[in-house]
Amino acid sequence: MAKRIITISREFGSGGRFIGEEVAKKLGIAYYDKNIISQIAEKSGFSPEHIQEIAELSPKKGMFAYALAGRDITGKSVEDMVYEAQRKVILELADKEPCVIIGRNADYILKDRDDVLNIFIHGDMPEKIQHITRLYKVEEQEAVKMMADTDKRRRTNYNFYTEQKWGKASNYTLCLNSSQLGYDRCEAIIIACTK
Amino acid sequence: MAKRIITISREFGSGGRFIGEEVAKKLGIAYYDKNIISQIAEKSGFSPEHIQEIAELSPKKGMFAYALAGRDITGKSVEDMVYEAQRKVILELADKEPCVIIGRNADYILKDRDDVLNIFIHGDMPEKIQHITRLYKVEEQEAVKMMADTDKRRRTNYNFYTEQKWGKASNYTLCLNSSQLGYDRCEAIIIACTK
Numbered sequence: 376m377a378k379r380i381i382t383i384s385r386e387f388g389s390g391g392r393f394i395g396e397e398v399a400k401k402l403g404i405a406y407y408d409k410n411i412i413s414q415i416a417e418k419s420g421f422s423p424e425h426i427q428e429i430a431e432l433s434p435k436k437g438m439f440a441y442a443l444a445g446r447d448i449t450g451k452s453v454e455d456m457v458y459e460a461q462r463k464v465i466l467e468l469a470d471k472e473p474c475v476i477i478g479r480n481a482d483y484i485l486k487d488r489d490d491v492l493n494i495f496i497h498g499d500m501p502e503k504i505q506h507i508t509r510l511y512k513v514e515e516q517e518a519v520k521m522m523a524d525t526d527k528r529r530r531t532n533y534n535f536y537t538e539q540k541w542g543k544a545s546n547y548t549l550c551l552n553s554s555q556l557g558y559d560r561c562e563a564i565i566i567a568c569t570k
Numbered sequence: 571m572a573k574r575i576i577t578i579s580r581e582f583g584s585g586g587r588f589i590g591e592e593v594a595k596k597l598g599i600a601y602y603d604k605n606i607i608s609q610i611a612e613k614s615g616f617s618p619e620h621i622q623e624i625a626e627l628s629p630k631k632g633m634f635a636y637a638l639a640g641r642d643i644t645g646k647s648v649e650d651m652v653y654e655a656q657r658k659v660i661l662e663l664a665d666k667e668p669c670v671i672i673g674r675n676a677d678y679i680l681k682d683r684d685d686v687l688n689i690f691i692h693g694d695m696p697e698k699i700q701h702i703t704r705l706y707k708v709e710e711q712e713a714v715k716m717m718a719d720t721d722k723r724r725r726t727n728y729n730f731y732t733e734q735k736w737g738k739a740s741n742y743t744l745c746l747n748s749s750q751l752g753y754d755r756c757e758a759i760i761i762a763c764t765k
Contacts, residue, residue, distance in 0.1 A: 545692045550745035
């Protein structure tokens with residue numbers, strides 16, 4: 376069946392966000408990335424700044440931080456409450472309209488729908504470093520550090536909440552190496568696969 | 571640059587071999603699968619039957635069997651010698667002509683070339699079971715067993731000889747879910763990505 380919803384998981388620096396935004400523009404559908412933070416904030420009662428820090432990324436201390444997080448009387452940590460709000464927002468968005476959703480474990484959250492195309496975008500080190508140094512105006516060494524840190528926190532968050540492995544091919548309909556294929560070709564393949 | 575060589579790794583039952591064969595036909599290039607066994611046999615001195623059993627699959631006892639395998643005076647096991655012969659055959663084939671190579675860790679063996687398109691094809695359980703029951707004329711229960719056994723042995727062989735993880739998206743240029751995308755579309759995407 377035709378795919379109304381496109382989820383894009385991505386390695387930091389792979390251009391996945393850029394590719395997703397272009398795909399949404401070309402298909403004329405909604406694009407959700409950081410712009411869903413205010414909705415998660417509203418649903419959870421936490422501030423947008425707090426959401427931005429923890430909604431897609433694990434605590435900096437890694438997987439143990441989830442286990443050791445303070446929990447309320449229901450056994451839920453702050454991270455769990457934010458995640459639950461994020462999950463509800465994503466389910467509602469998918470019901471509401473065709474869209475591209477970047478990150479936030481949307482592939483797993485929407486796993487019971489059959490109109491979702493799940494994409495994972497990754498890339499080669501030299502191209503990812505170049506992309507990050509340009510985009511964030513940082514030196515190469517800093518780019519490598521940002522990449523390792525962000526991907527680790529995304530992976531930890533994903534593996535904790537989904538019990539799947541981030542970046543394992545079988546979780547996604549389509550995985551693309553954007554360095555080898557080029558952004559334009561990645562966009563064309565994704566669009567062709569929605570039909 | 572244009573991709574002369576296409577390697578296809580695949581889950582058992584995903585139709586990866588069939589897709590690879592069709593791609594080779596449509597591109598008018600050579601196709602290597604079981605037909606390289608005689609070349610590996612010739613290079614290694616072992617019989618084709620022996621090669622068929624061990625060249626792509628780990629021993630049934632799993633990873634430990636590699637560690638515990640009997641070794642000759644150079645420290646090499648029979649599995650290592652067959653693998654080395656297979657590696658040489660694959661390197662020579664890639665030098666000789668444009669081709670599709672199925673399995674046999676060809677993605678890793680050819681990692682130093684920049685004219686290789688590495689594909690991983692996987693699928694959903696119901697479609698894979700259907701494919702296997704038809705192809706091998708077995709019952710569903712037997713199909714599930716064959717799938718689990720073969721994928722485990724391919725994974726173990728790959729992880730042992732490549733020090734990478736079989737089925738991890740970042741090892742491949744392109745990963746495709748053939749159940750969701752359909753064989754025809756997988757073929758079209760692969761062909762488009764060679765150019």
